[in-house]
Amino acid sequence: MFWHGHHPKEYVAVVPGLLENPDSILDISSHIFVGDTVDGGFSDWLVSFEGRPLPRWEAREETSKVLALGWHGSQGQDVSQDVGQDTLRAHCKCGGVDFLIKRPREREEADKPLDAKDWWVRSKNRYLAGNCACDSCRLTSGLEIVQWAYVPTPRLATASGEPYQFNCSTLKSFKSSENVTRYHCGRCGATVFFWRDSRPEVIDVAVGLLEAPSGARAEDWLDWRLKISHEEDATHARLLKAFKEGFEDWGKRNGKTYR
Numbered sequence: 001m002f003w004h005g006h007h008p009k010e011y012v013a014v015v016p017g018l019l020e021n022p023d024s025i026l027d028i029s030s031h032i033f034v035g036d037t038v039d040g041g042f043s044d045w046l047v048s049f050e051g052r053p054l055p056r057w058e059a060r061e062e063t064s065k066v067l068a069l070g071w072h073g074s075q076g077q078d079v080s081q082d083v084g085q086d087t088l089r090a091h092c093k094c095g096g097v098d099f100l101i102k103r104p105r106e107r108e109e110a111d112k113p114l115d116a117k118d119w120w121v122r123s124k125n126r127y128l129a130g131n132c133a134c135d136s137c138r139l140t141s142g143l144e145i146v147q148w149a150y151v152p153t154p155r156l157a158t159a160s161g162e163p164y165q166f167n168c169s170t171l172k173s174f175k176s177s178e179n180v181t182r183y184h185c186g187r188c189g190a191t192v193f194f195w196r197d198s199r200p201e202v203i204d205v206a207v208g209l210l211e212a213p214s215g216a217r218a219e220d221w222l223d224w225r226l227k228i229s230h231e232e233d234a235t236h237a238r239l240l241k242a243f244k245e246g247f248e249d250w251g252k253r254n255g256k257t258y259r
């Protein structure tokens with residue numbers, strides 16, 4: 001929930017999701033380390049803040065180059081770690097949580113309505129993914145908007161290909177409400193899973209853990225829903241407005257409609 005670097009020692013970075021009234025004290029000035037995302041990641045969705053375009057620094061602010069909107073790197077993530085196009089590796093920072101996602105069992109030729117059976121399977125052999133602004137996601141991750149991919153639990157496997165068990169290594173669980181269990185890494189703190197009792201066949205996987213060769217949005221594996229779940233919970237109204245504008249524009253450029 002805090003980040004403490006060596007220079008300068010006078011300040012500590014605090015995750016914004018824990019602040020009670022961020023609108024009164026926070027301004028967003030730029031994106032840093034966009035080069036690490038390969039596909040632009042979240043910076044393609046949060047393009048400007050209150051009319052000011054946000055510079056997209058390849059690495060550190062002011063000392064690296066600015067990457068244009070639509071930039072796509074040819075390298076950056078460790079593609080050698082990818083174990084083939086039918087499986088996608090996911091892991092936390094410390095490596096204690098490490099698992100594979102397999103492609104959907106069913107192949108869909110076209111995107112179906114989201115109230116259809118097997119709603120999580122999308123065209124081009126992908127899973128549905130979405131953004132959530134609910135209080136519970138915010139307070140457990142520290143982030144104002146959290147990205148989840150919806151994956152059937154039998155499509156998860158250990159790094160060696162065995163069925164995934166939810167009691168391995170550094171994985172810890174926490175019941176954030178009566179019917180919801182959240183999982184995180186007990187060592188590095190990474191958000192990992194969200195699991196709701198009412199739909200046990202599907203688990204939400206934190207998209208930040210995915211090592212997709214295409215980049216942080218993992219669009220060769222995920223179809224992004226153009227909706228922000230529980231946006232009424234968002235505490236940072238200025239950020240929500242900026243994000244919605246950028247997200248909708250991205251959707252238009254990519255032939256999606258807000259839904």
Ligand SMILES: [Zn+2]
Pocket residue numbers: 092093094095096097170185186187188189190
């Ligand atoms: Zn970890």
Ligand SMILES: [Zn+2]
Pocket residue numbers: 132133134135136137138230
């Ligand atoms: Zn949520």
